[in-house]
Amino acid sequence: MLATYLQALVSGLAIGGIYALIALSFSITFTTTKTLNFAQGEFIGVGAFLGVTILYALSASGDAGSFAALSPAASGGFSYPVAAAVVGAVLGTLGILLFLAAIRPFAGKPGMSWVMSTIGFGIILQSLGLAVWGPAPVNMPSPFGDDVMRLGGAGVRPQEIVVLTVAVLLMVALDLVMRRTRMGKAMRAVAYSPQVAALMGINVTLVMAGAFALSSALAGIGGVLVAPVASASLFMGMGIALKAFSGAIMGGLDNPRGCIFGGFALGLLEAGVALWQAQWREIAIFALIILVLAIRPNGLFGARTLDKV
């Protein structure tokens, strides 16, 4: 019995880590530009496929298996971290493109055109992905193999530990960057007020583009992290992004640490409810989110804004 709980805890923390990472990526663009990338789900899916493609290219030596079913050797050595880094860089660049094409023309203007333009950007991206890679899900091997490890009686997949570790390391690093470095302080200045930040001599447009690059890179790396747990599909990102967004809203979109908390809470809750009744999972989660927001409209840790009338 204890083993079952432990197993749920580990998988809840692993998926929660992904939710937290993506929730944080939502928070990064929201605080700096007051906009969100609603193509984040597609960015996750494209990140995963790009990762598989890079692993395939790196291991073209023969024993790697086919594209759709890479052998575990393909993720060995430095291949997996290299793939994650390249995906981060490519998706980061894509994020800048998204900012220029779908956000900048509309940001700060009345109306919500950016909602439609980012959704549209995502659909275009997904369609291009389908044209290149096709609709079938593919397998991405974990760098530490897929053999289930025994941890206090519980069966844990190595990739779950990888996901949790990398997600936590990334989030700690980002927290330090935001609080300690010149660049992080400038980003927080822009988050407080783009106008006042500009008065410091900060190039606000550049900081906003950087926020989208960072946010999109996190989505891509998230895709590479989560793909070996499930399987890589161009549609897998939607569900993850929706849960991560819910976690961000629940924790408070304008509070990065709140978003991380919200993501982990959702992951753990999901794993916990699944222990009891898998089909109640989504019902329980979204009922809870609605309840939380009814009581605290800005999320658990969001700033309570008082609108002046």
Add this chain to the structure above:
Amino acid sequence: MTAMLEVSTASIGYGPIRAVAEASIRVEAGQVVAIVGANGAGKTTLLKSIAGLLPLSSGHIHFEGRDITAMPPHRRVGAGIALSPEGRQVFPDQTVRDNLELGAWSRNLSSSALEDAVEEQFNLFPRLRERQGQMAVTLSGGEQQMLAIARALMSAPRLLLLDEPSLGLAPLVIKEIFAIIRTLRGRGITVLLVEQMANLALGVADRAYVLETGRVTLSGTGAELLLHPQVRAAYLGAGH
């Protein structure tokens, strides 16, 4: 001789509303110049435009002989113009020191030069030294105003724009702020001051403009305007 700052027939509007209409203003190097006028006369709008936060709908702004009308705000800071905005606008969740360091963003200083620049502000505003590790939100209104001015000075501006530095402050603190404005002039920094407290502003100003519903209606030396019957009646109150 060309002035340090020359605003020529500038009009500024928010949508269909014209907040400033064909206003022309000259600021000579080394002077303190005041813009006085009632609430809503367009003073803040004009200052924001000089800092680059609002575009002109017509007219030009020249700074040190260069046309800066289309220059984005962050580049104007590098060019030598700094604005201490209305309502202070310090970064509330960052420390006093971090606020100051952000003010020097455009200068790309080494950490030792940055330390020196912060130290210079601490000498001008000793209270900020005591508070350097505190979040800006915990400062009093007067301290926040000092931080806002010090933060603007961190960019080593040749022209400092001050928007309503007395707003919401106690008389004693206001006196301190105006003493600092005199000190800054002594150091060769040109100051363009927007202020509702006309008597204080005109008292310190070498030159002043009166702005009424977006138009410049009067100009002269600070002393001249202090004695001008129209100014006395409208802004200083009868019997002052």
